[in-house]
Amino acid sequence: MNTDLPPKPDPQTGEPRPPAAPGHFNGRREPQPYDASKVPSGPSAALEWLYGTRKAGWWSAATIVVLIIVFLMLKSGLDWMLYWPMWLFIAAVGVAFWFLPRNTKMAAGADWVNAGGDVVHTYELVEVKTSGTPGSWELILKDQRGNVDRGNIADYQQNPLLWDLVFNGIRHSVAVGATIDPETYRVLKLDEYPNPPRSRRGDTGV
Template identity: 90%
Template sequence: MNPDLPPKPDPQTGEPRPPAAPGHFNGLKEPQPYDANKVPSGPTAALEWLYGTRKSGWWSAATVVVLIIAFLTFKSGLDWVFAWPTWLFMAAAGVAFWFLPRNTKMAAGADWVNAGGDTIYTYELVEIGTSGTPGSWELILKDQRGNVDRGNIADYQQNPLLWDLVFNGIRHSVAAGATIDPETYRVLKLDEYPNPPRSRRGGIGV
């Protein structure tokens, strides 16, 4: 193990917690209760998890409206403000995203993450990439076993403690030689000095 990197947490206890990963967090204020029907399983205990709720629809709706406003302002200045069809379109888009099913389901253990598809072994990554634009970056992870996952970084970061676990594995994999392009390195803020570990209130899923 690289002595300059934080250690991998114990699979059962989750200790020691990895340092706080860099990022912008607008998600959970309190841990969600463990629900076996909503938390993806993995090879060891799930230490952190995230699943969609009706409340999370407000974030989706607000994000869509903000992105529409930013796009319209960039394209035509503030002229759109005086066009009532534009306001009607934004309202319809916001309502539509609020009513979309909350299908987000992800969980992370000491050395794995499952975002609703393949289980990715985060300390065995061989390729790390991103696609998309600011505000909607997609994280692409591929491990030594051939498992591939594509998930929105904002979804991971809704549970900062989950993101800490995934990010620590990414750091170890990069140090071990995983392929990562300069843009992904910048988006993930891998050059930022780690913060102290966060604390969690609540139990561990088994």
């Protein structure tokens, strides 16, 4: 891994912003308003956050329904469309995914992240690992204080600026000896050369 690491951002200002982290959702994200009831707390200012909304629920539900229909068409042609319990199943899955994303709560500061569990200090990690399968990887972070936090990588990457902050801390921790297995190293794309920094929240650039 490249040892020429970018600097740690200032806890209050978030400057300088970390380089863009590798990921699948690197487009510009519309910033969410700050809602103290939905933004997990940390030891310093939350610079980036993500929480589920009704709009996110609709997108998740529509996406999963389309994927199921495409899969069934590829596997069984059009015959399954005459089987009404299958439509009931698809509707039930869609409704479930409409609710689930609204429970997502994440926040990150310059040197911490909280994905709904413990506050983990990202520059003090002793273990970085993943579990799951492609498309649903769970990231598990453990710091020197024994705090452990878990979050879906796809959720982190919905807010690219939040993911940048977390990824920069992971890079620093791995560089100084945090435990990481080869599969997690590959999933996080830690061998990729860092991209230029992103623009700050609300700017027109990415």
